[in-house]
Amino acid sequence: MGSVHLSNCIKMKNVEVIAVADKSKRALIYAKNIGIKNIYTNYEEIIKDKNIDALIISLPNFLHKDCAIAAAEAGKHIFIEKPLARNILEGEEICTSIEHSDVKGMVGYPLRFDKRYIDLKADIENGIFGAVITASTSNISSGPFSSRGQLGRPVPVPSWWFDKELLGGGALLDLGVHSVNLFRYYFGDVIETHSQLGYRFNMDLEDHAVCIMKFKSGTLATIKVGWFSSDIIRSLEINGTIKNISFIQSSPSKLKIISSDIKKKLGLTNEYNSFYHEINYFIDCLNLGIQPIPSVDEGLMDLKIISEAYNNQLGKNSNALIRD
Amino acid sequence: MSLVSLCLAKQTDYLNIRETVEKSLDLINFNFKNDVDKILIKPNLNYYWDYSTGYTTDPNFVGILIDVIRERITSDPYIYIIESDASAMKCKYAFKILGYEKLSIEKNVTLVNLSEQKTEKKIVEVLGKKLTYFIPNIIQNSDVLINVPKIKYMKDVKLTCALKNIFGCNSYQKKYVYHKNLNKAIIGINKLIKTDLVIVDGIIVRGVNTKKLGLVMASEDPVAVDSVAANILDLNPKSVECLDFSLKEKLGNTSYITKGETLETVKRMFPKKEINNKIYEFLISNYMKVLR
Numbered sequence A: 001m002g003s004v005h006l007s008n009c010i011k012m013k014n015v016e017v018i019a020v021a022d023k024s025k026r027a028l029i030y031a032k033n034i035g036i037k038n039i040y041t042n043y044e045e046i047i048k049d050k051n052i053d054a055l056i057i058s059l060p061n062f063l064h065k066d067c068a069i070a071a072a073e074a075g076k077h078i079f080i081e082k083p084l085a086r087n088i089l090e091g092e093e094i095c096t097s098i099e100h101s102d103v104k105g106m107v108g109y110p111l112r113f114d115k116r117y118i119d120l121k122a123d124i125e126n127g128i129f130g131a132v133i134t135a136s137t138s139n140i141s142s143g144p145f146s147s148r149g150q151l152g153r154p155v156p157v158p159s160w161w162f163d164k165e166l167l168g169g170g171a172l173l174d175l176g177v178h179s180v181n182l183f184r185y186y187f188g189d190v191i192e193t194h195s196q197l198g199y200r201f202n203m204d205l206e207d208h209a210v211c212i213m214k215f216k217s218g219t220l221a222t223i224k225v226g227w228f229s230s231d232i233i234r235s236l237e238i239n240g241t242i243k244n245i246s247f248i249q250s251s252p253s254k255l256k257i258i259s260s261d262i263k264k265k266l267g268l269t270n271e272y273n274s275f276y277h278e279i280n281y282f283i284d285c286l287n288l289g290i291q292p293i294p295s296v297d298e299g300l301m302d303l304k305i306i307s308e309a310y311n312n313q314l315g316k317n318s319n320a321l322i323r324d
Numbered sequence B: 001m002s003l004v005s006l007c008l009a010k011q012t013d014y015l016n017i018r019e020t021v022e023k024s025l026d027l028i029n030f031n032f033k034n035d036v037d038k039i040l041i042k043p044n045l046n047y048y049w050d051y052s053t054g055y056t057t058d059p060n061f062v063g064i065l066i067d068v069i070r071e072r073i074t075s076d077p078y079i080y081i082i083e084s085d086a087s088a089m090k091c092k093y094a095f096k097i098l099g100y101e102k103l104s105i106e107k108n109v110t111l112v113n114l115s116e117q118k119t120e121k122k123i124v125e126v127l128g129k130k131l132t133y134f135i136p137n138i139i140q141n142s143d144v145l146i147n148v149p150k151i152k153y154m155k156d157v158k159l160t161c162a163l164k165n166i167f168g169c170n171s172y173q174k175k176y177v178y179h180k181n182l183n184k185a186i187i188g189i190n191k192l193i194k195t196d197l198v199i200v201d202g203i204i205v206r207g208v209n210t211k212k213l214g215l216v217m218a219s220e221d222p223v224a225v226d227s228v229a230a231n232i233l234d235l236n237p238k239s240v241e242c243l244d245f246s247l248k249e250k251l252g253n254t255s256y257i258t259k260g261e262t263l264e265t266v267k268r269m270f271p272k273k274e275i276n277n278k279i280y281e282f283l284i285s286n287y288m289k290v291l292r
Helices: A001-008 A024-031 A043-048 A062-072 A088-101 A115-125 A171-187 A255-263 A273-288 A296-311 B013-026 B060-074 B091-097 B100-107 B162-167 B175-192 B221-234 B241-248 B261-267 B277-292
Strands: A019-021 A037-041 A054-057 A077-081 A105-110 A131-138 A191-200 A207-216 A220-226 A232-239 A244-250 B004-008 B038-043 B078-084 B108-114 B119-126 B129-136 B144-146 B150-152 B158-160 B197-206 B210-219 B258-259
Touching: A001 A024, A001 A054, A001 A273, A019 A024, A019 A043, A024 A037, A037 A043, A037 B013, A043 A054, A043 A062, A054 A062, A062 A077, A062 A088, A077 A296, A088 A105, A088 A296, A105 A220, A105 A273, A105 A296, A115 A171, A115 A232, A115 A244, A131 A171, A171 A191, A171 A296, A191 A296, A232 B261, A244 B277, A255 B060, B004 B013, B004 B261, B013 B060, B013 B197, B013 B210, B013 B258, B038 B060, B038 B162, B060 B078, B060 B100, B060 B144, B060 B197, B078 B091, B078 B100, B078 B261, B091 B100, B091 B108, B100 B108, B119 B175, B129 B175, B144 B162, B150 B258, B158 B162, B158 B221, B158 B241, B162 B175, B162 B221, B162 B241, B175 B241, B197 B221, B210 B221, B210 B261, B221 B258, B221 B261
Parallel strands: A019 A037, A054 A077, A077 A105, A131 A220, B004 B258, B038 B078, B038 B144, B078 B108, B144 B197
Antiparallel strands: A131 A232, A191 A207, A207 A220, A232 A244, B004 B210, B119 B129, B150 B158, B197 B210
C-alpha cells in the first residue's frame, strides 16, 4: 500500500513528499526514481526530520504502535493503515499518545471514500431501503499469497504474514475490519458479535471466517472473509423492508487488467481512486485544522469488535488471538 | 520403448484412489526392492497453491502412496518427503500450509527441506552448456526416489510434469538464476538424479481449467511420462524442447507403450486449451513482455 499512497501523494499539489522509509530495496529504488530525495531504511530517520508535518504509516501490523507513538511524540500528524494495531492494548496506547501529543490521527479505510459506499449511507439514512433488517459483505481473495491470484511470477510472502504474534489476527482482522468499520458507519453501535473461524491452510491464524454482528438499530449483519481463493470477490448486500441492493466486485478478466494497465500508463484513469481521496481528505483536514475521520478512536472501536468476535467463537471456547 | 500406465479412479475417495495407485503399479510390473532403508518421495509443491487447484500434489495422494509402499515392502524403511525452497516459496511454510506437516505426523514420515541439507556441488554439461547444481547428500544416499508430479501447462517450457519436478531437488533457493536456460537446467538435474518411479497425481488436474479427473499414471521412465503428458495436453512432443533435449541426452524414451486406459480416453477428458485460448495466451504473454 505504501507505493500506492506515494504515487498518489506526488500527484497532489498541496503535498510535498519529503522522505520515504522502507526495508525493501525495490520500494526505495521506486521512490528514488520518482524523485524523492530522502530515502531511508528506517522510519526513525523520518521521525527525526523536523521538516516533516505528517506521516503515512503503511507498515506491518507489529510496527504500527511503535511508529505511531514515536511520530505523535515528535509532533507529526498520522495517517495509519488499517488495522490500527494488533490488539486493543496497542490501539489504546496509540490513541492516548495522539491525544496527549495534540496531533491528528486517521485510519485508512478506503471504502469510506468510495462514492458507491458513501451514496449508500445517504440512502440508508433517507429511508430508501425502509428499515434495514439484514446486511452482508464478502471479501474473499488470496490475501497475503497475492501471486495465487495475479498474472505473473510468484513473489515471496514476507514471513510476518505467517506469524500470529506479529499480525495479531488472521483474515478476520486483516479483511473483516473493513466491513466492521463500514457497518458501524451505516448502522451505528454494535451490541453483540460472534464468529466462526476456519483453518484450511493449517496456519496458526484463521484463513477464513464468518462474523455475525447485531446492531442497536436492530440490523443483523454478516461478514465473510477469506485468504484462500485465487479468485477475488468483494460484495455488499443490504436488505430492507422496502428495497434490497447488492453489488459485487469480482476478479477482472486478464483483458480488463491489461486495458486498465494501459489506461493507467496513459494517465487516463486512477485505479486507486478511493486511496487518493482518503489521503487528499487527510491533507485537507490538516490544512483546515480539523479532525479527520475515520479517527484512531474509530479504529480502536473496530479492533474491540473484532476482538469480541474472536472471543465469542460459535461452538468453541474462547481462543482469542487479539488479547486485551 | 517404456511402459506407462494410465488409470482412472471411479471415485476420489481413499479406497478408489488406493486401488487405482496399486493398479497403475501392477500394470507396469513395478516391484519395490525389499532391502531398502531410505525412500524419498518428491511431490510437486508450487508456491502456496492448495492441492484443490491442481497446481500441487495432494498430500492425501502421497499418504495413499505411503500406505502402498508400507504394504509392499517388508523392511519398514524410513520414508522422507522432500522439497526445496524456491525463489518465492519457503518449505517451512509450504509443508505446513499445504497439509504435509499434518501428513508427516499421521503417517510417521519425515519432511526434509533440501535447502537446509548438506550438499555437493556438481557441474554438468547439457548440449554444450555447463550448469552448476547443489545436490543434497540425502538424495545421493537414498535407496529409492519416487517422483510424484502434477501435469500442467507452463508458459516457459510448455509442459511441466516428471522431468520438471526433479528441478526442485536442487537445494539452491534462487532458482530464477536457471530460468534463462530452464529446459537445459531441467535436463541437467535429471542427468544427476535418477528416479526409480514416477507416479503422477492426476486426481485433480489443471488444464485450461481445473478438473477432478481421478487419473494416476506410473512409469519408471520420466521421459516417457512427459511424452504421454504432452500428448494428453495436446502438445506436439517434438515442440516440447525439454523432451527433445532429454532424447539427445539419452535420459529415456519418448516412445512408449501405454497400459490401462487408452491415451485417447484420457486426452478427451483432460481440460485442454482450446485454440482461442492459445491465441489469447499468446497475445497476453507478448503484451506482458513488452510491458514489463
